[in-house]
Each structure stands twice: as structure tokens, then as C-alpha cells.
Amino acid sequence: GLEALMRWHHDGLGPVSPLEFIPIAEDTGLIVPMGAWMLEEVCGQAVRWAEELGIEPPPISVNLSPRQVAHAELVPTVARVLQDQGVPASWLALEITENVLISEAESPWNTLQALKKLGVTLMLDDFGTGYSSLSYLKRFPVDVLKIDRSFVDGVGSEGEDSAIVNAVVRMARALDLGVVAEGVETEAQVQALRQLGCERAQGFLFGRPGPAAQITPLLQGAEPDWLEPVPGRQPAPDA
Template sequence: ELHVQSPASAPGSVTEEDAETVGHWKGELLVRRKDGEAVPVWLSVVVLHGPHGEVTHYIRTAVDLRESKAQAERIRQLAFYDPLTTLPNRALVTDRLRQALVRAERRQQALAVLFIDLDRFKDVNDTQGHDVGDAVLAAVAQRFAAAVRREDSLGRFGGDEFIVIADGAREAEATLCAERLVEALAEPIIVNDQPFVLGASVGIALYPGDGRLPDELMKHADIAMYRAKAGGGGIRLYQPGMSSALGERVALARDLRAALSRGDELSLHFQPQIDLATGALSGIEALLRWNHPSLGAISPATFIPLAEERSMMLDLGDWVLRAACRQLAAWKATGWTPPCRLAVNVSAQQLDAPDALARARRIIEAAGVGMDDIEMELTESTLMRNIEHAMVVLHEFRAAGIALSIDDFGTGYSSLAHLKRFPVERLKIDMSFVRDMLNDPNDYAIVGSIIGMARPLRLITVAEGVEQAAQADALRALGCAHAQGFLFGRPVTAEEFARRWRPPR
């Protein structure tokens, strides 16, 4: 940081004029060095007054943002593009599909999602090794890119699976696109002078007939692709009969609504967050569980998207916050006050509620705990849906004393500029990067870049999904402050959590 003190008689600027109005000013600016280079900085200006109220000095604090911006761009490239093929990866394609669906609905246009799986690729990997397999995949990606239309979005989902979002495509256009993709592999792929004959199985789902949501269309295209593969390859259009699970999904949604009204099937489990330097408890996350009377434990990965689709997240979020606050109050009543905040997840539907803060305040105060006892975790995608609205609500939460963190960081699209404006204290690094960081140089680089970017912004980093001591050691060496994962404790009931973490009397 560069601290500059100048007399009030120095030439003024827009920042100083603004600072005089309210006593301070801060924002991002480009400053030019003596050599002419324009440097982005985060500048704070504070006005000092004399004994008679006159302005005597300005104190400027400038933080060089070049490294942070470079790291943010590197994160974006590593997080949203497949390093092997340079195609958009699952996260970016999913976001593009979401945007395409908004356009299609607004313009009353068709849209198609195509899932492509390579035939006989496993034989290449098994017989030639992964280096040759990677070269074949890169060549396939180039052929597919040449086969799709300019307005289509092609991405790699992982392994030998690819996806195409075909804007404006009805059944005929989608089928033609699929045929071009299959024909792209008509000629063998040549790697190291050796030919490899591949094929493709393609599944197609059409908007709006086969679904209106991104997950729904991708799931149906995936089902159709597997039907094509089971039939020896080729192209298959999704048919409702392919998915008997649809009726089960409707029934499950009905059961979830009933469980929410009764409450006796829902419960919270608690998972610790640990200070990597001391091993002390530094945070607690409350996680929702659903024990269905006939199906048993239902995974949150199943029922949370269902609740989002059926607009149940507002009531479900209230239930979680209420149960979490009551449990915290119960712990305090027994003489144990956890040395950290209790975190709950907040959904987009909760953030969009016009009375979001009032609802939260009523629940927290009714339980007899403080606003500063609670931390709210929001995903990047939740924040980026409506940035300006999110900014207003988050500042209201923060002013009320509630701490804020960004969950699953690295999988969304929050830029450095947005990150500086959000009044958050902690970044939780998504477990998808932590899981393979010891084996995947790209994941290691993403984790290191996030930690490096957070440091000058004075944001605390929490790594999710830590399962190995070696991961914890690597995170500690990179400068990560806190961690959460099975290495330190699985989500458990309130009683088990207190037995583990309450100091002996």
C-alpha cells in the first residue's frame, strides 16, 4: 500500500471534492506512472480538518490491483474453459444455456440441447494411454467446432462427453446439427500417424416441449443420448416415456411440501470449520437433512433443486434459519456458547423476497440469539442473478450485524469489481477444486489464485471438501486460513456436535 499525505492547498480532484462532501471517498481508478503505464488501484481518500473545521490535509491510500486482476482473469480461464480442448466447460455451458432459455422465452423461439458421447473412445484410452486419448479429444473438439453453426454453443462436459446449445433450433434443425456432428467423425482421427475410428451417440431435448429449465433439458438430452448409445449409436430425440422418473419427481415434490408443513421429517446436521493454523473451531455450518418416511434419507442434491423448481426455497430457508437459531439458543442455555458464528445457506428466492431482512430479523430475535451470531452463505450464481438488488440486500444484512460469505467460490461469475463491492467477509473455495488439487495442476492453480486474490481484499478464505491431511497441508502453505470437510468432521446431529466440540467442564 502507498500512503500519501498532501496539504489541502494541493490541486483538487473529483475524489477530493467528493471526499469533502462526506468526509471520505473510495473507489477504483486508473493512475498513470511516470513511465506512462496505467495502473488500476483501489483508492481511499480521507479528509483531515483543522481546529476550525477547515480542510487541512487529504490522506490517500492506494492498493495496486494489477496482481489481483491478473489472478481473477486466470481464475476465469481455468474455471470456465476446459484446458485440453479450450472449449467452455460445464459451468460456462450451463450458464449460457440459462441465458439462452431467457432469450428463447422472451422471443418465443425454439431451442435444442444436444448431448454427445463418443463411441469407442474408451478403447483408445485403454490401449494407447491418456496422452494419445487427450490428443484425440482435442482433435474431436476441433471437428465439432467446425460442424456447429456460429450461433451455437459447443462445450465439453468432461471425459468424452460434449454438449451443444442450438439457439432457435426446432426438431429439424436440431436433427441436422446432430447429423453434422456424427458426420464430423466419419473420417478417422489421426494422432502420431495412427488412425482412430470413432463414432458418436447424440441425444436431443427440445425447448419448451422437453423442458423449460436448464437441468431438465440437460437431463432429458442425457437420457436420450444413453438410449442412442444402447441402440448402437446414432441420434435419438427425447421422448417422455424414456423417463419414468418424472412421475416420481412430482410425487417427491408433493412429499417435500408436506414435510415442510409438518417439519418432523426435516432436521439439521452441523459441520465444523477449522482454523488451519491452530486447529480450533472457527465456524459451524448448518446443513438441512430430509428423512422420508418410506424412502429414507433423501440427498440434498435431489430435494434442494426440487424445492427451487417448485418455489419452496423461501419457506424452506425460513425453516432452516429458525431451526439453526433455536439450536444455537439451546446450546447457550446449557452453558456452551460456540466461539464462532453459525452459518446457514441462503437461496436466490430468499434474497429476492421484498422483506428479506425483516423475515430474518424476526426469526433470529424470536429465538433469542443475536444478529452477530449468524453468518449467511450465498453462492456466486445467487449474487450474480441481480447484482444491484443483491448489493442493496447484502448491505442491509451486514448493517444489521449478520456476517456474509460467498459459498462455492470459483464456480460462478463474480468479477473482481463485484467482489470488492459485496460486503462479504469470507470466500468458501468450492470443493470441486479442492478435491483434486493435489493431482490436477489446474485445480491447484485455481485454489492458489483464489487465495492470492482474496488476500489484498482482506477476505478470509475457507476451503471446502478437505478430506486428506495432505490437502490441509497444501492449503496452509498457500495461505488459506480455514477449512471444512470430512478430515475435520462429517455433518452430525446437534448432540454429537456438542459432544465433540464443547470444551470439558
């Protein structure tokens, strides 16, 4: 699968980190129209790949902020974009973080249930770093747990990290949930994750963030230069 990341290159300032503009967008409410625009772009790109390459593109995940999940127009927007673009719901995954689930209101549950009925995949991002109870995994209709990179960093070399990853993988299997390890940067981590039963991962080892044009050769079955594994540890991505 693929994950869509929002990036901003300002004509005067150059690249602006998401760590700077995303919190501002969240505070001002601009994250809602920005998120709708991103859904349009992601689904439109999936359609272009399908038409140009004659293949079914892999699922593309889009991050949702707490403000987006709380907004009344989220579900209608997702439904409209899927219909207007002619995109099967299985092509889209939506990622939320644990702080979305800890709201005492019923709105997160209702919203996630409605999204689930549309047929999109729901992923719980940065799993293990929030303050939510494990009971939320039973209550909310998530499909995939994404193990936070802070636990993946030491997998295979640090006993605590390996034990945590092992526990998450076993729990996910028992709950019939998928698992993805985030922030994988070395072959040693891949081997350790496989031994622990985690077969899906993402990180710099497999490819750095890039524009859609750089993804096309990968979907065509080629191995572009940007996909080469990154030797050793690298700085963490900015989002």
C-alpha cells in the same frame, strides 16, 4: 464454525437427497418458508448450546438460494429471528453462490447490504465455479470466500489447482476477506493449504454431517468417534 445442512428423512421413502427436494422447493417457492424454518432451528440450537454448555457457540452458516435472496421478506425474517431468539448477529453466517450476484437487478445488492447492516457474516460459496466477474467482490459486501472443492481436490498434487488456490488466497488477503477451503479430506491437503496461506477448511477430514446431538461433545472439548479423520478419499457429500 459450523454449517447447517437441510436433510429430509421420509417415513416411507427413507432419506431423500437434497439434490432431489431442494430444486423442487426452489421451483415451487417452498424454499422460502423452509429457509425461514431453518433459520429458526439454527438460531434456537445456538441458544440451547449457549445455555446448556455455558459457552458462546461458533458461528453457524446457513445457505441461501437465489429465490430466498430475491424474496422481499428475507431481511425482515432474519432480523425477526435474531431478535426473537436473542441471538447476536455474529453467531450467524449466510452463504450465497455466485449466481445470486450476476442478476442485473439492484435487489441482490440492496438485500446483501441490508443483511450486512444486521451484522451477520456473508460468505460466497463455491467460489470460482460460477460466471460472475471479479468486480462483484468489490461491489457486494461479502466477508468470506469459500474455495470450491473442485480446486481443493488436487491442491498440493496438481499444479493448476494449487495455483488457483494460491491466487484466491492472495486476492482475498488483498481485499481483506476471509477464506475457507471446502471438501478437505486428507492431511496432505491440509498441509498444502497451510503452505498456501489458507488456515480455514471444512470437509470429511474434520467431521461428517450429523445431527446437533453429535456436535455437542465437540463443543464440550471432547473428540467423539465421528470426528476421526477419514482415511483416503471418500464419496462427496450429497450437499
